[in-house]
Amino acid sequence: MKKIFAILVSIALMVGLAGCSSNTSGNQSAASAEAGSIAAIKKAGTIKIGVFSDDAPFCYQDADGKFKGYDVEFGKRIAKELLGDENKVTWVVVNPADRVAYVQTGKVDLMLADFTVTEERAKSVDFTLPYQKVSIGVVSSAKAPINSVDDLKGKTLALNTGTTQDSYFSNNAKEVKLVRIDAVSDGFQALTSGRADAFSQDNTTVLVWAKKNPDYVVGIKELGNKDYIAGAVKQGNKELLDYVNSLIKGKLKDEQFFHKDYNDTLKPSFPENITAEQIVVEGGEKQ
DSSP states (O other): OOOHHHHHHHHHHHHHHHHHHHHHHHHHHHHHHHHSHHHHHHTTTTEEEEEOOTTTEEEEEEEOOOSSSHHHHHHHHHHHHHHHHHTTEEEOOOGGGGHHHHTTTOOOSSSOOOBBOOOTTGGTTTEEEEEEEEEEEEETTTTTTOOOSGGGTTEEEEETTTTTHHHHHHOOTTTEEEEEEEHHHHHHHHTTTTTTTTEEEEHHHHHHHHOOOOEEEEEEEEEEEEEEEEEEEEOOOOOHHHHHHHHHTHHHHHHHHHHHHHHIIIGGSSTTTTOGGGGGOOOOOOO
């Protein structure tokens, strides 16, 4: 009888453990599914947003460590709508090459780091509606201006790893020596130190920098296709994606939010011949 009782107890324990294991697995799956959802963001009391720290005036940290810029103001507005307070943001600093991975792994809920929409990236993340227009630009010394891709032959071009510039020049400029760099600021440093003859980034970024550095010129202002900047969320996070899109094409469009954002953050930094209509996308409507 003792043996039979022992066997029955063992069976009961095994069943119980199996049930616990099943419940634990279920709870883990539920937690995983919740990560990045609006409910999870509200529970945490903060939304994790990926930005650059050195891409003024789009997203950067000032001397006091505060995040500012066109993309940052958008992120703060999302936090205000979603959490009732524009300060309930955890800013996550990224380099250009990190952006897709940070979205995929949940290190950020939303990426707003001057992120150009491409077909290749769209295979890995889900993009929101766009809020800015952009093209490839090239900045160089005013003493040795680069005005065309042909001018780059035999020269050294700095660019950021994993960017649209990286893709374009890798495929279309075989006679150009490419120096791949992580941070945007490092690209400008490569140019000013003489490590590179030119630096390619978004035309908006190099136009702003050249205005502050008059010894340099943007000889190539638009290269390749007109592209769009948008936010990005983890693939399948339709809830957050729809929320941001509804905000862009609804309340923010009615307020002309991005035109105001442009006037407050970008306009003073651009050359006078650049207008809001060349940069801003309002209501997510491509032009």
